[in-house]
Amino acid sequence: MSNSQIIRNFIAAWNKKDIDKVMGFFTDDCVYHNIPVAPVSGTKAIRGVIDGFSGMASQIEWELHQIAENEAGVVLTERVDKFLIGEKWVSLPVMGSFEFEGDKISAWRDYFDMNQFQSQLG
Numbered sequence: 001m002s003n004s005q006i007i008r009n010f011i012a013a014w015n016k017k018d019i020d021k022v023m024g025f026f027t028d029d030c031v032y033h034n035i036p037v038a039p040v041s042g043t044k045a046i047r048g049v050i051d052g053f054s055g056m057a058s059q060i061e062w063e064l065h066q067i068a069e070n071e072a073g074v075v076l077t078e079r080v081d082k083f084l085i086g087e088k089w090v091s092l093p094v095m096g097s098f099e100f101e102g103d104k105i106s107a108w109r110d111y112f113d114m115n116q117f118q119s120q121l122g
Contacts, residue, residue, distance in 0.1 A: 003100050004069045007077060010098075010105070011062045019054055023047055027104040035111050057083035057090075073100050081112075090120040 006025070013021040023043060026032075032046045033039035040049055054060060066078035077096040082089050092112050099107035 001103065002069060003073045003075045003098070004067050006100070006103060006105075007067065007075045007098055008064070011064055011077075011079075014060055014062050017054065017057075017060050019047075019050060022050065025105050026108075027101050027106045030105055031107045033107075033109045035109060036114050053083070056085050059084040074098065075100075085121065088120075088122075090117065092117050092120075 010022065010025045013025070023046070026043055026046060028043055029041060030043065030046060031039055031041045032049060034049060037049075040046055061082040063080045063082065064077060065080070066076075068076045070076075075096075075098040077094075077098070079094045079096060081092045081094050083092075084090075093116075095111045097107075097109045097111075098105050
């Protein structure tokens with residue numbers, strides 16, 4: 001399976017809000033940098049961050065607009081990540097970068113505008 005397909009499956013797990021399945025995509029020492037927030041490493045720390053923002057949402061929808069994989073297997077995504085918080089959808093344009101060890105994500109960086117996210121929360 002290509003790394004691009006792994007990321008498509010990763011996004012499908014997000015869209016089902018299956019956080020246990022999402023966690024299965026990472027290496028034990030994965031580094032997650034949700035820029036502009038400080039990076040975290042290891043599945044326990046990543047789970048804490050993910051639970052923090054996914055726990056606010058009753059539904060999650062990631063819309064994948066573009067996906068590219070380079071010769072080294074790094075996958076880049078252009079997405080809009082949507083979270084239903086209360087009765088309001090919060091939409092966040094995101095660029096993501098995913099590095100791999102075997103078939104697991106070893107580094108994940110998402111680039112987004114925190115002010116855009118916070119302004120939608122009200």
